[in-house]
Amino acid sequence: MPSFDDYRRASGDRFNSASGPMTVQPVTGRPAPSNVMDGRFFGDETWSMLSAAMPMEANNAETAAKVAAVFFCVSIIAEAVGSLSLEFKDDNGPRNDFPLANVLAYEPNHLQTGAEFWAAMAFAGVLRGEAFAEPVAGFDGLEVWALNPLRTVASWGERSMHVDYASEQGPRRLLPQQLFWFTGIADGGLRPLVPWRQAKGAIDFQLALEVGARSFFRNDRRPSGIVTTDQKLTDASADRIAEGVRQWKRGGTPVFEQGLTYEAVGSSNTDAQLVELIRQRTLEMGRYWRIPRSMIGDEGGNAGNNEQDTRSFVNWALRPLTRRIEQAITVRMLPPDLRAQGVRARFNLDSMLRGDAATQWRNAVLARTASIMSVDEIRTGWFGLSALGEDWASDPRAALNSNRAADTTTGGETAPQDKVQ
Structure with a gap:
């Protein structure tokens, strides 16, 4: 009678022995043990293909942004920034009498409007902690082009910074005076903290929940389990049982013989409190990006609470970011003569604070x-x-x-x- 180790070896397991790693040939006459659920959990080629589409770990910003809660938190801030009007003022009131004001507010380049440009810059800044753009002289005057974050590597020194950009024409090194940029919060140095990396543990947890939920429904909502029997199986019975397991994997309902009993070794979504866990992790994402509970959760609220939450969103999520962008525009884009006249950039947040x-x-x-x-x-x-x-x-x-x-x-x-x- 084959032992448990024989079955383990038959499944193709590699193990260390006194003579080093070796592979044992499968034991004939009995099927290799197989989970009656979905073998994709155990690393076969099918699961390998699916794992590329459903990553279990956030190793880059793009993977992190695929999590629904992360994308919502980042995109709602970015879209809000893009919807704000960019104004220039001095001590006497509005100042829109210079060409750069129209460029930055309405047409940074010939392919993007102001709303599109600032939403894209805010998305990169909120997700990655930094956003870069390059002002260039175009046919119609000054143009400002956002740099692709996937091709941008910023090197922050103790009191210096440069950007290596892999453009389509070849690699380039850009110095601070050639760039427009703004960053997020830092811990005392120039290098900003990367928001998605700060939230990586919570994002990985959320990815695991999503993958588990998808696998549960792909398996026709069946928990994994094992079949056991006290009787001796013949080769014909073993073949029929193996066929039943394959039928089970395809979504069928096998009829087992020889006194086989099924015992679940996994828990259902209800037992695992999947819905509660997803809701809790979604709220956790809101804490990283300071999104009020009523905006990211599914709990309703009265008009007073929603208005207060909107004020909280503006005060603690939008205002710190727009303040950084305003000062970056004023210091890094406006010429010295305009700054000497007291001209300052300002995003108008009043429209979001007026209520009903x-x-x-x-x-x-x-x-x-x-x-x-x-x-x-x-x-x-x-x-x-x-x-x-x-x-x-x-x-x-x-x-x-x-x-x-x-x-x-x-x-x-x-x-x-x-x-x-």
Whole structure:
């Protein structure tokens, strides 16, 4: 009767003996032990092909971005940055009277709009911790082209930096004065921390959950197991059992004989709490990129909570990133004469902080009555309307006309102090 070691050797196992590694020929007369589930779990050629499409470990940024929670966290920040309007201001108000303002805000190059360019740069920065672009002189003036992160290697020294870029024309080394870039948080040095590497353990856990769930459903939702019997099997019975195992792998329902019993050795998705684990790991991804719970989870909330979460998203996820980009534009893109005039780049986050329609109207009234904003500023900046063009509409300190038609002291006339001259 073959022993357990015989069966182990028959499966093609290599082991060390006193004479070194060796391979034992399979024992004839009995089938090699095979899991009644899916052999792809045990490294055969089918599972090897599937593992390339469903990696179990995040070894690069592209693999990390394939995790749904990671892609959501990174893309929602990037798309939000791309949706913001880029403005240039000095101490006296907006400054859009120089060509570079239009290039950076609307047309960085002839293939990308401003929204596309800044969303791509933000995606690279949020996922990898750094984003690089190269300003070049084009036929129509200055153009800014984002560098492909897959071809970019940044070398950070103690007080120096350069970028090796493998362009289609050949390798190039770019110095800081040739580049526009911004980075994420660092731990005291120039080299930024890489967000996806910081979250690698959680990402690998999420990948394992996804692969396990896919395999579970590919196996027709059947947990793995073994079949056992106390009876002696004939060769014919062994052949029929082997055929039953193959039928089981194909999704069929075999009928075992010789007193064979099936015993599950794996757990179902319900027993493993797969849904709860995926939800918990998704929330964990939100912590790495500071995404509020209501935005990444499936729990609903009331309007007040959602508005507060939006403010948290703007304050802790968007504002730190846009502040870095604003200063990078001001310092690395604007010429010295404009900086000397006090010109600064600014992303307008106000549109994301106004709340619903009723809140926007209420805030507009408060901003005007408190003499903080003029009527024209509210019309053009908040509601996208044209300016009135009147002197009083552009002055936030202009007196308001309350038009108290039911004033008892004047017999229903407008109060004299409120009449428009």
